[in-house]
Amino acid sequence: xxxxxxxxxxxxxxxxxxxxxxxxxxxxxxxxxxxxxxxxxxxxxxxxxxxxxxxxxxxxxxxxxxxxxxxxxxxxxxxxxxxxxxxxxxxxxxxxxxxxxxxxxxxxxxxxxxxxxxxxxxxxxxxxxxxxxxxxxx
Numbered sequence: 001x002x003x004x005x006x007x008x009x010x011x012x013x014x015x016x017x018x019x020x021x022x023x024x025x026x027x028x029x030x031x032x033x034x035x036x037x038x039x040x041x042x043x044x045x046x047x048x049x050x051x052x053x054x055x056x057x058x059x060x061x062x063x064x065x066x067x068x069x070x071x072x073x074x075x076x077x078x079x080x081x082x083x084x085x086x087x088x089x090x091x092x093x094x095x096x097x098x099x100x101x102x103x104x105x106x107x108x109x110x111x112x113x114x115x116x117x118x119x120x121x122x123x124x125x126x127x128x129x130x131x132x133x134x135x136x137x138x
Contacts, residue, residue: 003033003138004080005126006088007115010068013037017105018071021114024101025075028087034127034136035073040066048129057110064110072130076138081123084116 006025008018026032040048045065052058077083089100091112096103106112117123127136 001076001078001138002080002120002123003074003076003127003136004084004117004123005115005130006073006075006084006117008071008073009111009113009115010039010064010070011107011111012105012113013069013071015105015107017113021101021105022071022073024104025084025087028077028083030075030077030080030084030087031138033074033076033138034131035071036130037069037071039069042066048126060110074127074131074136081117081120085118088114088116 008021012018012021022032042062045062046053049058049061049065052061075084087101089096089102091102092109093102093106093112094109096106101114102112105114117126
């Protein structure tokens with residue numbers, strides 16, 4: 001069992017889809033180990049997405065992620081990172097497989113309902129960004 005980070009993004013929280021997404025993640029076999037709701041500041045979002053700083057979508061991503069509440073969470077499961085990526089689907093909901101979180105709940109490639117860590121290394125870094133060890137179960 002290992003852990004990964006997911007963030008239910010502002011579009012999904014504003015659309016009343018957070019509970020549905022969490023239920024889908026739990027149904028897929030993940031165990032929730034930590035969660036909180038917050039509205040990220042520009043500095044927080046900028047730091048979290050710093051890896052994308054030179055990409056053309058960086059400013060709009062930061063603006064979107066600071067537009068309302070999001071729900072970062074630590075999920076635990078077998079092969080957590082690749083399994084979560086499978087469950088959430090492709091970044092573009094039009095390309096996401098049937099039944100995935102993004103196919104069911106995302107509005108567009110940018111407003112895509114959920115973030116998931118893309119590697120074990122990034123999962124560890126991203127979890128530490130939002131949660132101290134004392135805030136995580138398991």
